[in-house]
Amino acid sequence: MTEIDDLRRLFDDAPCGYAVLAGPEGPVRHANAELARLVGRPVGELVGTATLASLLTVGGRILLETHLLPMLEHDGVVREVALDLLRPDGGRVPVLLNASTSAGDPAVRVVLFEVRDRHRYEQDLLVATRAAEQARSAATALAQTLQQTLIPPAPPEIPHLTIAAAYRPAGDGTMVGGDFYDVFQVAADAWCVVLGDVSGKGASAAAVTSFVRYTTRALALDHPDPSDLLRRLDRALRAHGTDHYCTVVVAFLARHGEAWEVRLALAGHPPALLRDAATGLVHELGVFGSPIGLLETTGFTTVTHLLRDETLTLYTDGVTEARGEDGLFGESRLERLIAGGPHDPRAITDAITEEVLRYQRGVAADDIAVVTLAARSSDVSGPPAARGS
Amino acid sequence: MSRARMLNVSVRGPADAPVVVLVHGFGCGQHMWRHLAPAFEVDHRVVLLDLPGSGEADPASYDTVRHGRLEGYRDDLAALLDELALGPVTLVGHSVSAMISVLVQVARPDLVERLVLVTPSARYLDDGEYVGGFAADDIDDLLGLMSRNHLGWQDPLATLVAGDPSSDTHGELEASFCRTRPDVAAEFAAVTFRGDNRADLPRVTAPTLVVQAAQDSVAPLTAGAFVRDxxxxxxxxxxxxxxHCPHLTAPAETAEVVRRFLVPAPR
Incomplete structure (x- = not known):
């Protein structure tokens, strides 16, 4: 056999469809046996007449015109393009196409591999991926719906009191967080503010959050002393039989003319922070108490404070335990932030959530819940607003 | 970020010259004009851009809902022209962007003094006596192919999940000319090929040139004749x-007919 025969066989007997086109839009100049088999037409019928477009489905022709030929013209090569060949009998053959050109030569070399098995596998993967995506978006929707039952969209409008709340769930919002807050009326000119953090995440934590929130609401009507309320809440949660426990701060607010009397108790929760409007000095309010639902013996202490020209900030440990380059965000950083802010609950609440998020480079490792309130002397301020996501 | 930066706008040519804005169609980005643009840069101010979701446009510029209708692209283009404040321009739109350009001219005639529509089609689907060239099944076929082909696109999130931040492919991706995010490309294909802008055409008030290719399997001559009529x-x-791309396959001839249409400049 001569050398030229060898070279011919390289082309003719190649185990892939192989065609040389006169140009990107031009007719087939050479075609090999495998190509003829793939397209279901003899070589003689292809050469001189068939263009690449004429071998493809209509969708493939559009892809060829709008993407592949411009890419080929720009890069001199396209690789791994999935297309369907259209046979004269209407049958389709899924193939992968590579094509290339050489500088100064209009000819285009095209090779085609049949990928029936790959294609089936790919279709299976595609179906599985879509199912997974649907499941994920359903889970996200469920988490968000559940979250909205745990977090009020906005605190109620309370005469003579400005109140600003913010809630940021951890991560990407696909998990229900354990933080919650609630603001509700218990008597004329008397309100209850609750903010807490249930251990753990997900549906079981959300169920406990719901239990704690509504039990607190029910207890608050008949138990105006927060320590008393927390004792009963603790018993109720332990009787509930769950591994989740929670930390809570409960504050009863009763109006006294221009001021509000605050009666506050802590359950395993960081103290609230008071900021004096005139001096900017920040003080802690609250005496440490046992977490709810964790211990056999508990102790809670009610403290009383008359809120005049001050703001009162309640927060969860997602704030102070946020981790950044300088370690934990910490109490002192939080106190400095509040001290440096204005006498404005909205501004303080927003500054805390923004700063804590920034400290973690925008990704909250834990939920963040913040509620700030202040007495409002002349009742002319705008409506309250909650911010969250 | 300015709209011009979002859409990767480049402006070339003499400052006071008449302005020509070249808008690429469904497929690749502004590089599609690279053989044609130089012919105008000597005596025109030539503006190139990447449409939202295409080329090197900022991914944030694309919105699934807003760009689910050509009017979304129209509003972006009009806002860009407002921002650039170059005065009334000649708008040159290829393929689907021919129809986007029509919509811009109809909505904001103050921004567009001339239209050049390169291989336009006001409707790709056949409809009664109207010949668009395609059946609904053909478009489904195309959308299926769009989702099977990533053409150099790799989802950065998927790469992250796979735990391969070193990724040698990054350089290749940067270099890929027609990089297409499959979901965006499929949405752009759907809005392109399922649209019907026939009713918008009679409302055009600017002098208009239609440029067709003699043999175009995407926009047949009947489609171009319909737009002209x-x-x-x-x-x-x-x-x-x-x-479908005479500006790639015959740039000199295409530039020639467009220049004939532009001279004398109307201002």
């Missing part, structure tokens, strides 16, 4: 070339 006073030039 529907736009008052429009003229049609047929370039003797094959394919």
């Amino acid at each position: 529907s736009i008052p006073g429009a003229v049609l030039e047929v370039i003797d070339t094959r394919g």
